[in-house]
Amino acid sequence: MQKIVRTITLAYNNLPRPHRVMLGSLTVVTLAVAVWRPSVYHPEHNPIVKSVELEANQLRVLQPEASEPIDADQPTPDDDIPEDELDQKVAGEEGVHEYVVSTGDTLGSILTQYGIEMSDVSLLASQNRDLRNLKIGQQLSWTLTEDGDLKRLTWEVSRRETRTYDRVGNTFKETKETQKGEWRNSVLTGQLNGSFVSSASAAGLNRAEINAVIKALQWQLDFRKLRKGDQFAVLMSREEFDGKSEQSQLLGVRMRSSGKDYFAIRADDGKFYDRQGSGLARGFMRFPTMKQFRISSNFNPRRVNPVTGRIAPHKGVDFAMPVGTPVLAVGDGEVVIAKRSGAAGNYVAIRHGRQYTTRYMHLKKLLVKPGQKVKRGDRIALSGNTGRSTGPHLHYELWTNQQAVNPLTAKLPRSEGLMGKDRSDYLAQVKEVVPQLQLD
Structure with a gap:
């Protein structure tokens, strides 16, 4: 041992002075680390835990500085949005949400903007892979449970095929229905004598068809301000089976109010345009301020x-x-x-x-x-x-x-029109539809 110490001492003394200083400093640091023993948490020792219950008024400090209190319900205004006869829904339609598939839509992007959990969407799509191939113009409708979970989804694949997905436990059961009736086009005309709803009903339109007309012309007309004597013509495609009308689809509508004609013609994408293929909707801004805030x-x-x-x-x-x-x-x-x-x-x-x-x-x-x-x-x-x-x-x-x-992800109305082949196909369709919308 002494021989080893003498050898190390001799080697140390033969080193240049800068090297001796550096080696000595490292030795001191090493000894200091070895002597210092930090306290180490050992999981086998149970830590002391204290539960602190906050009063309701103390929750305020835990939430975003600029928001509604998290310990209170939604700040719903005292007044509901005024409704009128035009807002009436079809019997049995309460709680049903509808959406027409548009460019860039997926099942997830459609349902999540309404607050449906992505886990529900993933479960549905994984069990029914065809839902990943939605096409423009197809319609989806759905209902939710009281807790906001997806209860039923209906997918109108075409005018003849409808698929329904009902939640059963942790699965969605698919039911397919194929229509067997004949589709026939019919033109219904009328003149305002009272409200539009009562006048359209007298002309032979049912409540769902009346709602479709109102929705198609909503950006051009205020239906509450139509006058007695105003005229309308509606082209409906109706499926008839065993002498009864099972379902229908609005193809075009013409409204003459105060001597001016308003048209809305359905395109293959399920939306309505004017006779030149221009969009009828008024575009929305994403944010209600000049710049975006936190x-x-x-x-x-x-x-x-x-x-x-x-x-x-x-x-x-x-x-x-x-x-x-x-x-x-x-x-x-x-x-x-x-x-x-x-x-x-x-x-x-x-x-x-x-x-x-x-x-x-x-x-x-x-x-x-x-x-x-x-x-x-x-x-x-x-x-x-x-x-x-x-x-x-x-x-x-x-x-x-x-x-x-969700205002940040919802599909907003856009005012652009049809372009290219879509527009030329639409204009060809307009030439067939408009002549049928003759007023008495």
């Missing part, structure tokens, strides 16, 4: 109240923004509500056509009045912190067919 609380139809444990859906998106920020109408429409309204604070609701409604809450100042027409981009209010709010923000909602959807 999202303090997202759309969440399954949000749980942490105090009650009940589902308290958040039907819109909260944008944190300074008080006084201009709030804009996202699309053309009519103001139906502009007032102070309970937990929503100062509140504006705008109706766009007959399908879409937008809501804007917690405003500081209202710049519009009920009944006022607004254009896309018009200033309607200044953002604020009124009502039940934890900080300056704007709560914004988008509703389609009386159902709240």
Whole structure:
């Protein structure tokens, strides 16, 4: 051992001075680390855990600074959106959501914008792989359970084939139905004598067909302002089986109001265009402000109240923004509500056509009045912190067919027309349809 020590000492002394200094420093550091023993957590020792229960009023500090309190339900306004005869649904249609497949749509992108969990979509698509091949113009409709889970999905593959998927436990059972009737076209004409609904019913249209006409012309006409003597012609394709009409499809409509003609013709994509192939819808902006602000609380139809444990859906998106920020109408429409309204604070609701409604809450100042027409981009209010709010923000909602959807992902109405071969095919169809829409 002494021989080893002498050998090491001799080798150390023969090193250049800088090397001796460096080696000595490393030795000191090594000894210091060896002596220092940090406390180490051993999993076999149970840690001391203390549960702390917060009072309801203490939850405020745990949530986004600019939002609605998480320990309270959705800040629903005191007033519902006014409805009229045109909003009436077909018997048995309550709770049914409908969607026409458009360019770029997938089963997931369609259903998740309505708040349906991706796990439900994945389960359905994995068990029924054909649903991955949706085509433009096809229609989907679905119903949900009380907890917001997907209960049933109906896929109209074609006018003759319909597939229904019903939830049974953790599976979806598929049922196929093939129509066997004959499709025949018929033109129904009428003249307003009272409301459009009663006049169209007298002309032979059922409630579903009347709704289809209203939806097709919603961007061109205010049906509440039609006058006595206005005329209409409707081209329906109806399936008849055993002498009864089983289902129908609107192919085209012409409305003459105050001497002016309005047309809507159905294209192969399931949407309606004018006689030149131009889009009838009015385009929407994605955001109700001039620039995009931080999202303090997202759309969440399954949000749980942490105090009650009940589902308290958040039907819109909260944008944190300074008080006084201009709030804009996202699309053309009519103001139906502009007032102070309970937990929503100062509140504006705008109706766009007959399908879409937008809501804007917690405003500081209202710049519009009920009944006022607004254009896309018009200033309607200044953002604020009124009502039940934890900080300056704007709560914004988008509703389609009386159902709240995610404003950040929903398919928005667009005003572009048909192009290329789609347009030439459509114009050929127009030449066949328009001559049939003769008024008496």
